[in-house]
Amino acid sequence: MPRNIEIKARIERIDDLLPKALAIADQGPRESFYQLTPTHEPDRLRETLRLAWGQIGRVQKKRTLLLVGRTRIHLDRVQGLGHFLELEVVLEEDEPLEAGMQEANDIMAQLGVEPSRLIEGAYLDLLLRQQA
Numbered sequence: 556m557p558r559n560i561e562i563k564a565r566i567e568r569i570d571d572l573l574p575k576a577l578a579i580a581d582q583g584p585r586e587s588f589y590q591l592t593p594t595h596e597p598d599r600l601r602e603t604l605r606l607a608w609g610q611i612g613r614v615q616k617k618r619t620l621l622l623v624g625r626t627r628i629h630l631d632r633v634q635g636l637g638h639f640l641e642l643e644v645v646l647e648e649d650e651p652l653e654a655g656m657q658e659a660n661d662i663m664a665q666l667g668v669e670p671s672r673l674i675e676g677a678y679l680d681l682l683l684r685q686q687a
Contacts, residue, residue, distance in 0.1 A: 560644040560655035564663070564672040569630045569638045573619065575666045576630065582622035614678045626662055633678050635685070640668055 566572055577583070594600045604610075615634040620627060629641035642662055644655040663670070674681070 558646045560642075560646065560652060560659050562642050562659050562663070563674055563676075564640045564668050565674055566630075566638045566640050566668065566672065569619065569632060572640060572666055572668070573630060576621050576628050579623050579662070579665050580621040580628065581624060612679045612682055614682065616678065623662060626658060628662070628666075631678075636678060636681055639678075640666070 617632045619630040621630075622628070625645045627641075627643040627645075629639075629643070631639045631641060633639060640663075642659045644658045646652070646655045660670075676684075
């Protein structure tokens, strides 16, 4: 089963970090594929899905994706929360977690992001905590 190491850090501004990320990215932004399902009643569709699956919140974000080898750099602007850096290091099948953690820490250092900026939890968790 595929595994990866994920870390998330709060950053001041994406615009300050983007040039550093572009400088180390070896593949830059990449194309992703998705499927759109047009609807003339988006609110009704959202309500139908909510009734079927439930909903505890909603995250709205804009993401910039860069690649450094096997590591994905996500620069996220999250509505209501601010700016974030996420790193996802894709591990080989039998590779120890420590190797991925070291790679993530090295990239954080190259980007100038201090370990004290690391946070835990999904964006939705952070939004819900903020509302409490």
